[in-house]
Amino acid sequence: xxxxxxxxxxxxxxxxxxxxxxxxxxxxxxxxxxxxxxxxxxxxxxxxxxxxxxxxxxxxxxxxxxxxxxxxxxxxxxxxxxxxxxxxxxxxxxxxxxxxxxxxxxxxxxxxxxxxxxxxxxxxxxxxxxxxxxxxxxxxxxxxxxxxxxxxxxxxxxxxxxxxxxxxxxxxxxxxxxxxxxxxxxxxxxxxxxxxxxxxxxxxxxxxxxxxxxxxxxxxxxxxxxxxxxxxxxxxxxxxxxxxxxxxxxxxxxxxxxxxx
Amino acid sequence: xxxxxxxxxxxxxxxxxxxxxxxxxxxxxxxxxxxxxxxxxxxxxxxxxxxxxxxxxxxxxxxxxxxxxxxxxxxxxxxxxxxxxxxxxxxxxxxxxxxxxxxxxxxxxxxxxxxxxxxxxxxxxxxxxxxxxxxxxxxxxxxxxxxxxxxxxxxxxxxxxxxxxxxxxxxxxxxxxxxxxxxxxxxxxxxxxxxxxxxxxxxxxxxxxxxxxxxxxxxxxxxxxxxxxxxxxxxxxxxxxxxxxxxxxxxxxxxxxxxxxxxxxxxxxxxxxx
Numbered sequence: 247x248x249x250x251x252x253x254x255x256x257x258x259x260x261x262x263x264x265x266x267x268x269x270x271x272x273x274x275x276x277x278x279x280x281x282x283x284x285x286x287x288x289x290x291x292x293x294x295x296x297x298x299x300x301x302x303x304x305x306x307x308x309x310x311x312x313x314x315x316x317x318x319x320x321x322x323x324x325x326x327x328x329x330x331x332x333x334x335x336x337x338x339x340x341x342x343x344x345x346x347x348x349x350x351x352x353x354x355x356x357x358x359x360x361x362x363x364x365x366x367x368x369x370x371x372x373x374x375x376x377x378x379x380x381x382x383x384x385x386x387x388x389x390x391x392x393x394x395x396x397x398x399x400x401x402x403x404x405x406x407x408x409x410x411x412x413x414x415x416x417x418x419x420x421x422x423x424x425x426x427x428x429x430x431x432x433x434x435x436x437x438x439x440x441x442x443x444x445x446x447x448x449x450x451x452x453x454x455x456x457x458x459x460x461x462x463x464x465x466x467x468x469x470x471x472x473x474x475x476x477x478x479x480x481x482x483x484x485x486x487x488x489x490x491x492x493x494x495x496x497x498x499x500x501x502x503x504x505x506x507x
Numbered sequence: 508x509x510x511x512x513x514x515x516x517x518x519x520x521x522x523x524x525x526x527x528x529x530x531x532x533x534x535x536x537x538x539x540x541x542x543x544x545x546x547x548x549x550x551x552x553x554x555x556x557x558x559x560x561x562x563x564x565x566x567x568x569x570x571x572x573x574x575x576x577x578x579x580x581x582x583x584x585x586x587x588x589x590x591x592x593x594x595x596x597x598x599x600x601x602x603x604x605x606x607x608x609x610x611x612x613x614x615x616x617x618x619x620x621x622x623x624x625x626x627x628x629x630x631x632x633x634x635x636x637x638x639x640x641x642x643x644x645x646x647x648x649x650x651x652x653x654x655x656x657x658x659x660x661x662x663x664x665x666x667x668x669x670x671x672x673x674x675x676x677x678x679x680x681x682x683x684x685x686x687x688x689x690x691x692x693x694x695x696x697x698x699x700x701x702x703x704x705x706x707x708x709x710x711x712x713x714x715x716x717x718x719x720x721x722x723x724x725x726x727x728x729x730x731x732x733x734x735x736x737x738x739x740x741x742x743x744x745x746x747x748x749x750x751x752x753x754x755x756x757x758x759x760x761x762x763x764x765x766x767x768x769x770x771x772x773x774x775x776x777x778x779x780x781x
Contacts, residue, residue: 319674324673330669348660350676402674
């Protein structure tokens with residue numbers, strides 16, 4: 247039996263006066279690659295933030311490596327949604343990734359050490375954007391920006407990696423690269439990924455959770471109609487255009503009426 | 508003017524206070540332009556007028572009153588912003604006019620003739636006293652030291668507050684520290700250009716530097732230098748043309764910013780078409 251990395255027990259979160267998450271129970275084992283899907287506003291990002299200890303819980307508890315989230319932050323890497331960040335901020339790729347090496351505490355005139363810089367170089371090569379090291383972040387494409395955020399999370403050598411929509415606003419090629427990077431990282435890292443990218447998530451992850459305020463399903467990455475019905479309120483064709491194979495079984499009946507669900 | 512400068516103490520004071528004001532507002536200006544805190548800083552500056560009035564009424568140094576009111580406004584606005592809910596610009600607007608109203612009220616309550624408040628509203632760099640100078644020096648030194656000593660932390664915080672929190676920093680402390688620095692800079696500026704014009708010196712040098720460089724540290728250095736240029740040239744202009752120093756400094760700042768803006772957009776336009 248492998249070690250439990252994340253344990254969420256009977257957790258509820260109110261966010262901005264709305265019941266964003268209710269009665270969540272979740273257990274993530276070491277070495278897992280968990281994908282969390284769900285509709286917009288279903289509480290996916292809030293779940294990650296709760297696991298990081300960024301939002302207060304109403305009920306229940308979260309344990310990361312058996313500790314409170316705040317205590318486990320040095321073992322946790324986080325890749326936020328990139329729409330929340332200022333792309334015109336005057337920094338280079340190298341400088342952003344270096345911030346991943348910042349250690350807490352009051353250290354006047356702190357300068358990054360040589361080993362910090364070497365760690366950044368190594369991670370940038372691993373993520374495949376070493377050539378962009380000196381580039382301003384305002385000059386990056388969506389995919390490059392996302393890879394930079396992944397590099398920042400990796401540079402502190404976490405054991406648990408949390409990603410919030412890492413393939414949003416990313417071109418198809420970068421998306422492929424990001425997923426292959428993640429599956430390589432998964433060899434020695436536990437990963438939780440939140441996404442609306444249903445196809446990729448079902449083919450890449452080891453286990454799947456469906457979230458719409460409640461956790462609707464948590465298990466093997468196989469979706470069936472009743473799960474999706476519970477999740478989105480009606481059967482949705484999950485198949486993206488140009489995708490070579492179907493993830494779901496055929497719909498038996500199209501009771502959606504052609505309307506947008 | 509140069510011989511006068513050696514002869515008259517008030518001119519020397521004016522020059523030194525202009526340079527001090529440029530250091531504080533150059534550095535803080537870059538941060539508030541980047542963090543989109545300009546209107547909030549305007550609110551903080553104007554609220555300090557209430558403190559000036561209270562100083563006159565209770566007979567203590569008005570600039571100390573201004574500092575206390577600026578600090579209260581900064582923390583008040585910062586607290587309400589963190590709590591969320593209300594529209595942020597509403598809160599800033601109310602602090603802005605409430606501070607001014609309190610200032611007017613306190614002055615009206617004073618017995619005897621009301622004092623001349625023009626130097627607080629529009630600044631008069633030529634009437635800076637030795638006490639003012641020491642106060643400005645202490646505040647500027649504090650601002651520069653705090654930003655320089657924790658530059659890497661500030662850079663991380665300004666780019667991504669949430670990630671800085673996850674890295675183990677208390678971003679609430681950083682936020683209130685930044686608000687403290689903003690109110691200190693505002694007080695330094697009040698003596699140089701006054702409450703009403705403070706916003707210009709807080710934004711124009713920083714905004715000009717944004718057009719010229721895309722490195723955060725360079726922006727701060729450049730913004731300080733540009734501020735110094737505005738203050739010294741403005742002072743000279745006010746001296747030879749006999750116009751109010753605050754107005755001269757601000758007009759010069761605005762003209763320079765728009766000149767650089769136009770040149771820059773021309774150059775960019777040429778690049779696009781060429």
